[in-house]
Amino acid sequence: MTFFAENGNSVIHRMSPWTKAAMLPIIVVLVTLVADLYWLLIIYALSLGFYAAGRLPVKVLVGWYTFPIIFVVTLAVLFMFTVPGDQLFQFSLLGKSIALTDHGVLLVLTLLLRALAVVTYSLAVFMTTRYNQIAHLASRTMPQTLANLFLLSYRFMFETFDEVSDVLDAMHSRNGNLAKGVSRQGRLYAGIIGLAFVHAFERGERIGKAMEARGWTGSFPVVEKVMMPGAGGYAIIAFGLAMVAIAGISRYVGTIVTGWW
């Protein structure tokens, strides 16, 4: 993720981080308010377009889609067969009749589109915003304690993830996965996780000493100047807010604004 942010070059990389950050909650609220499948498709298409404009690899995006798809399907599979509606097909299971309805399918599709739209945009933001810019945003938007925790952990997160993956690979290469049984496997993975935390503690102690040695005063100094949104950026944010307002009004007040077409 950070590799693409630090080394990429596209119009999205050059966009003000404030614009990208402001659009994230707008998109979250928009997908929450919008219930129409076609509008959700449009929002998802726009997110995909944003991701593509950042010249980011599709393979990485498809890989990251695993989480939201699994979660939506896992939850929705219970509801899609119990939500009332017009039956699409029916089968019997253990003497009980179970039917898949049109509302059930619609529920899965809307949940999926909402999830994928936000995840696509969110990944695009993190993959096109450099660490220094994220540090600036975090220090301006979060309380100091949280911002410090966020930035320190973000800085070392991917390195830690690689370390844990390397240990797991080393275990597999030594046929550690042949160990069967709850007790054996539990102790094996507990040892790996426990060791990871011990290393985390030791690294944290070293980093804490290094920070104090360099005169850390409680906040990370922001070196890079982060540009504010330009006219185009403000226009995008204003458009997003207008869409949120229209979606909210049409959902909760009526079709006063949208009913004319």
Added chain:
Amino acid sequence: MAHIHLEDGGLAIQWVVLWNIVAVLLLALAMYLFRRTKPSTRKLAIAAMCIAVGFAVFQIEIPVFGGLHVNLTPFFGIIVGPALGILCVFVINVFSAAVGHGGWGMIGANTIVNAVEVVIGYYLYRVLKVRLSQGRFESAFGATSVALAVSAVLVVLIVGISGIQGSNLSREATLNNLTVIAIADIVTGIAEGVLTGYIVSFIGRVRPDLLGDTEGIPEKGGKPVGAGTSV
């Protein structure tokens, strides 16, 4: 583990706002309690590294009991204390939302659930280990299992009260569906309890000082290290 795996749009906007407001109040309380102890740079750096490991472990599937996905929130409570633990799980939830592991709007609800796990994990571990003199494995297992069982019920309550947006099921039917998920969460919570017991036992053998704050282990010839001051 209990984590609301709903993505954005799963809950209606008013419930998203409500749970996020509750989470903000919880975080404010945690930050106030944490700052009151005048935390050192070392403690902050350690917590940050634990967040990094916690997030990495969160993404790993452990092939026990058919495949287990842990979030180690009660373990966070045991290792860094309740206040700092709440801040840590909030940051983990932010990172998770960024990669689609739960929605951005769900950060509030997930923080509430995970905060309950952290707090129960910490205090129950202390009761079992320090007051009742149980072993580390038994104490961590008991604390984790109970914490995750409580949070599984809390997940049902939060999602049951809020309802799933777009679902026209009655509240009763929704709760019935969620009960199935809660039972699965309680069962995996017991499995995570076993794993946490092994992890705490391992850390207790290798670096017992890391558990000193929670267990109130006295230094040589001195007062108990941070007994009762863990936040």
